[in-house]
Amino acid sequence: MQPKTVAIAPNGDVGVGGVYGDSMSLGGDPLPNTQIDDAFLARFDGSGQHIASLGFGGANVDDTVWDVAFDSDSNMVVGGTVSSGTVDFGGEEQTFSGAKNAFVAKYDTAGALRWVRSFATGGGQVLSDVDVAPDGRVLLIGGFDGAVDFGGGSRSGPGGLDVGVALLDAQGEHMASTVFGGPGFDRGLGVRFGTGGVLAVGLHTGDMFFDSASLLSAPDQNGFVLSLSPDLSSVQWSHTLGTTGDDIAHSVDVSASGAVVVGGEFAETIEFASLWAAATPGGRDGFLLHFRP
Numbered sequence: 001m002q003p004k005t006v007a008i009a010p011n012g013d014v015g016v017g018g019v020y021g022d023s024m025s026l027g028g029d030p031l032p033n034t035q036i037d038d039a040f041l042a043r044f045d046g047s048g049q050h051i052a053s054l055g056f057g058g059a060n061v062d063d064t065v066w067d068v069a070f071d072s073d074s075n076m077v078v079g080g081t082v083s084s085g086t087v088d089f090g091g092e093e094q095t096f097s098g099a100k101n102a103f104v105a106k107y108d109t110a111g112a113l114r115w116v117r118s119f120a121t122g123g124g125q126v127l128s129d130v131d132v133a134p135d136g137r138v139l140l141i142g143g144f145d146g147a148v149d150f151g152g153g154s155r156s157g158p159g160g161l162d163v164g165v166a167l168l169d170a171q172g173e174h175m176a177s178t179v180f181g182g183p184g185f186d187r188g189l190g191v192r193f194g195t196g197g198v199l200a201v202g203l204h205t206g207d208m209f210f211d212s213a214s215l216l217s218a219p220d221q222n223g224f225v226l227s228l229s230p231d232l233s234s235v236q237w238s239h240t241l242g243t244t245g246d247d248i249a250h251s252v253d254v255s256a257s258g259a260v261v262v263g264g265e266f267a268e269t270i271e272f273a274s275l276w277a278a279a280t281p282g283g284r285d286g287f288l289l290h291f292r293p
Helices: none
Strands: 002-008 014-020 038-044 050-056 064-070 076-082 085-088 093-096 101-107 113-119 125-132 138-145 161-168 174-180 187-194 197-205 208-210 213-216 221-228 235-241 248-254 260-272 276-291
Touching: 014 076, 038 064, 038 076, 076 138, 093 113, 101 138, 113 161, 138 197, 161 197, 174 208, 197 260, 213 221, 213 235, 221 248, 221 260, 235 260
Parallel strands: 002 064, 064 125, 101 125, 125 187, 161 187, 187 248
Antiparallel strands: 002 014, 014 038, 014 064, 038 050, 064 076, 076 101, 076 125, 085 093, 101 113, 125 138, 138 161, 138 187, 161 174, 187 197, 197 221, 197 248, 208 213, 221 235, 248 260, 260 276
């Protein structure tokens, strides 16, 4: 078992998600023993007592819950990736043909499925992170290979793996979406509702474009942090993180005062907006960046 994410609900419950193999019990009925890695999610009360748990996945090993978040009513929103085959999300089955398929689902406080949305392309998809607004709207981010339809029509980036961001309402219906990147490998890893926009972080390789306009450029694999407009139609500001070596921005959050916090890892040296730089004596190091836009 490999837990990948944990979150605390407003009512004190705890949500956990990740990947497991063989059989496993988290305090309820044993999860299915499929002999391959499957995704799991579980919910516990504030004292650690089991409320609900679920194991699910396709026919291959690419099944993982990557993130869990809660809305103001303590419903649990889950994002991740499933492989090809028929997947039972706990009351609704969906069939996939692609090797990696992104999904987001919502479960109530008892663990019952409210809705599930999936996003398949001809290539591979990874849904990395979700965030939930006080009114129940859901943000999601990931990496998408080929055209993807979040519910508002097919969208595609310049090529290769591109960054996809989508906004859904509390019932899982599409509100806005965008796909951007460059000809190289680009992936969104973290997303948050910010002050006056949507904050996104991840990695990009080489040049990155938004609606054909040049956005960022880097000689190697660099991290990025940017702010999208509330309707995801434009970029309000953007920065690349790194110089030489492979650098990644893994996560982002926003303080009560509106300041932005970004965490990630870097090799060799990292630079932010010509204002801050750091170097590692060797290997890879972590970084934590706190700034006000």
